[in-house]
Amino acid sequence: MGRYVARRLLQMIPVFFGTTLLIFMMVYSLPGDPVAGLFGDKGTDPATLAKLRHEYGLDLPILQQYWNYISNILFHFDFGQQIRSGREITDVLGSAFPVTLRLALLAFTIEIVLGLALGIVAGLKAGKLADNLILVLTLLIISVPVFVLGFIVKTVFAFQLGWIAPNVSNDETWGELIAPAIVLGSLSLAYVARLTRTSMAENLRADYVRTAVAKGLPKRRVIGVHLMRNSMIPVVTFLGTDIGALMGGAVVTEGIFNVKGVGGLIYESIIRREGLTVVGVVTVLVVVYLIASLLVDLLYAVMDPRIRYA
Amino acid sequence: MPDMTKTETPAAEAPVAPAAPVDPKNAEKARSLWGDAWADLRRNPYFVVSSVLILILLTISAFPSLFTSVDPTKGDLVNHFLSKPELAKVGSPEWLGYDGQGRSVYARLIYGTRASIIVAVCVTLIVTVIGSLTGMIAGYFGGVTDAIMSRLTDIFFGIPFLLGSMVVLQAFTKRTVWTVVFALAFLGWTQINRVMRGAVITVKQADYVHAAKALGAGTPRILFRHILPNAMAPVIVVSTIALGGYVSAEATLSYLGLGLASPTISWGVDISAGAAQIRVAEHILFYPSIMLSLTVLAFIMLGEAVRNALDPKLR
Numbered sequence: 001m002g003r004y005v006a007r008r009l010l011q012m013i014p015v016f017f018g019t020t021l022l023i024f025m026m027v028y029s030l031p032g033d034p035v036a037g038l039f040g041d042k043g044t045d046p047a048t049l050a051k052l053r054h055e056y057g058l059d060l061p062i063l064q065q066y067w068n069y070i071s072n073i074l075f076h077f078d079f080g081q082q083i084r085s086g087r088e089i090t091d092v093l094g095s096a097f098p099v100t101l102r103l104a105l106l107a108f109t110i111e112i113v114l115g116l117a118l119g120i121v122a123g124l125k126a127g128k129l130a131d132n133l134i135l136v137l138t139l140l141i142i143s144v145p146v147f148v149l150g151f152i153v154k155t156v157f158a159f160q161l162g163w164i165a166p167n168v169s170n171d172e173t174w175g176e177l178i179a180p181a182i183v184l185g186s187l188s189l190a191y192v193a194r195l196t197r198t199s200m201a202e203n204l205r206a207d208y209v210r211t212a213v214a215k216g217l218p219k220r221r222v223i224g225v226h227l228m229r230n231s232m233i234p235v236v237t238f239l240g241t242d243i244g245a246l247m248g249g250a251v252v253t254e255g256i257f258n259v260k261g262v263g264g265l266i267y268e269s270i271i272r273r274e275g276l277t278v279v280g281v282v283t284v285l286v287v288v289y290l291i292a293s294l295l296v297d298l299l300y301a302v303m304d305p306r307i308r309y310a
Numbered sequence: 311m312p313d314m315t316k317t318e319t320p321a322a323e324a325p326v327a328p329a330a331p332v333d334p335k336n337a338e339k340a341r342s343l344w345g346d347a348w349a350d351l352r353r354n355p356y357f358v359v360s361s362v363l364i365l366i367l368l369t370i371s372a373f374p375s376l377f378t379s380v381d382p383t384k385g386d387l388v389n390h391f392l393s394k395p396e397l398a399k400v401g402s403p404e405w406l407g408y409d410g411q412g413r414s415v416y417a418r419l420i421y422g423t424r425a426s427i428i429v430a431v432c433v434t435l436i437v438t439v440i441g442s443l444t445g446m447i448a449g450y451f452g453g454v455t456d457a458i459m460s461r462l463t464d465i466f467f468g469i470p471f472l473l474g475s476m477v478v479l480q481a482f483t484k485r486t487v488w489t490v491v492f493a494l495a496f497l498g499w500t501q502i503n504r505v506m507r508g509a510v511i512t513v514k515q516a517d518y519v520h521a522a523k524a525l526g527a528g529t530p531r532i533l534f535r536h537i538l539p540n541a542m543a544p545v546i547v548v549s550t551i552a553l554g555g556y557v558s559a560e561a562t563l564s565y566l567g568l569g570l571a572s573p574t575i576s577w578g579v580d581i582s583a584g585a586a587q588i589r590v591a592e593h594i595l596f597y598p599s600i601m602l603s604l605t606v607l608a609f610i611m612l613g614e615a616v617r618n619a620l621d622p623k624l625r
Contacts, residue, residue, distance in 0.1 A: 011461065014461055015461055015464045015465055015468060018461070018462070018464075018465035018468075019464075019465045019466075019468035019469055022465055022466070022469065023469055023474070023477070026474070026477050026478060026481070027477055029481055030477070030480050030481050031481065031483060139607060139610060139611065139614075140603075140607070142554075142606070142607075142610055143554070143603045143604070143606040143607035143610060144599075144603045144606075145558040145561055145562055145599075145602060145603070145606070146562070147561075147562060147565050147581070147585075148581070148599040148602065148603065151585065151588060151595055151599070154588075155588065155592060159588075159589065245470065245471070245472075247470055247473070249472070251472060251473070251476070251566065252562060252565070252566070255566070266473060266476075267476075267566065270476050270477060270480055270568075271480075273480075278473075278477060281473075282469060282470070282473060285470055285473075286468045286469070289468055289470075290468065
């Protein structure tokens with residue numbers, strides 16, 4: 001196990017540098033110049049521009065710029081500063097991330113609880129009415145894009161029923177975040193339900209389930225321990241890679257419900273060509289993603305004793 | 311166990327052999343993976359419904375003028391939904407009412423189909439070709455090739471899809487259908503790559519691959535004649551379902567104002583416009599959303615049906 005973790009950690013290094021370099025190059029190949037943008041339409045003389053570009057290190061070759069950037073993050077935890085506002089990007093991230101984290105956490109909880117519940121019911125009743133109803137429900141949820149669902153929720157519950165406020169306030173209380181979290185988690189909820197259903201239905205016929213039943217174990221235990229543990233592998237895999245999707249979906253959801261989180265920050269930064277902010281956010285997301293996928297692989301061994309890592 | 315197979319094999323073959331001369335073509339077809347799948351599909355209501363829906367959508371996108379004679383770009387403020395609120399309702403002179411510029415919502419729905427379908431189909435084709443080729447190479451050659459290619463794929467996979475597409479789209483000053491296709495394909499191929507790689511690793515152990523090798527078949531022949539057809543099934547399923555996802559992704563990007571933009575007519579563009587007026591008129595946002603969801607639904611249902619047909623053990 002220790003050797004496996006070490007090898008995985010080593011493999012993460014090139015992926016980390018590769019992904020951050022890729023997004024760095026993507027952002028820096030964007031047209032438009034953030035320094036020139038500081039001066040508006042009138043512009044300024046080339047000498048001042050060149051001086052500022054030199055100050056920000058924008059005149060260096062791209063690989064050199066990337067190395068300066070990434071080494072600052074790694075060694076000094078310094079993400080640089082926004083050119084337009086002069087704010088430290090760590091500050092900007094520090095105020096936006098907690099909000100999105102709470103939103104994502106809530107969405108994650110909703111999708112796991114509801115998704116698993118629906119999936120288990122459907123899996124155990126495979127082919128019956130309940131299974132078909134859940135199939136139709138999840139198909140519908142998957143087909144409705146996040147932003148459409150957001151508007152439906154907003155129109156019905158905020159404008160027509162008046163149960164929720166149309167926009168989340170700046171305090172972002174948990175209660176206010178429930179509606180956006182449901183919207184954000186809906187798509188993954190449907191996937192979790194379907195994956196759970198498929199793998200439960202498949203494993204119901206597995207030998208170890210038959211053995212457990214034959215041993216005279218109570219149904220609760222057969223389903224709860226023997227069946228569930230092995231059926232969760234595809235679900236956990238999906239949940240591990242879902243974090244990036246949740247953050248991407250946050251761009252839309254946060255826009256609709258006016259949440260001041262990472263989604264809005266990314267959107268604004270992309271529009272305003274604040275390259276460093278975009279790269280900073282994505283760098284954090286990449287680290288989160290890499291750690292999540294490592295945890296997922298380690299969880300496999302916990303869930304299915306047949307999987308062993310040397 | 312070995313005894314069982316020995317006694318069973320001749321028994322299993324016996325009834326087939328005499329039937330073969332009667333109708334050799336049918337007998338062979340019925341036993342192939344694809345033949346079985348096709349027989350299953352025709353009886354699956356999900357498949358029938360989704361293919362009919364997709365055929366209708368394809369017809370609309372190819373010949374929009376068959377479905378409406380109204381010009382979707384012609385706005386007449388006399389018809390503005392605020393000046394004549396009754397025009398915003400179903401049953402108004404022009405079917406689904408008018409939008410904020412007095413343009414027919416129905417005509418825009420019809421003409422908006424093409425953009426969604428073209429983007430989704432093109433992205434799926436590109437992504438399937440790139441993902442399959444890279445996945446096949448990684449899976450078949452294994453070892454160092456696999457390690458390098460898999461890490462490369464990880465790099466692209468690590469960037470959140472929607473965020474990455476947003477950045478790519480910003481690189482283009484002029485946004486057309488093709489820039490959106492490029493942006494979605496840029497990060498989209500990794501999923502197919504992984505599915506293909508997994509399938510190839512399973513298939514390459516098969517006896518017929520060893521047999522082909524032993525007979526001296528070249529690598530390209532083994533890859534494209536023996537491995538590809540047998541590893542295609544999961545890729546087709548994932549591609550079909552992903553196609554629905556790309557319809558949705560295009561609309562999301564256009565809704566955010568980063569994808570297609572007016573004067574291009576697309577559901578996402580119209581939903582984006584409708585979102586600004588949601589408090590006064592829901593219909594502008596509502597109808598394109600329904601079309602969009604129906605399209606996504608059709609492709610996902612098709613993918614599900616194909617998956618069930620190709621992998622009977624899932625039922």
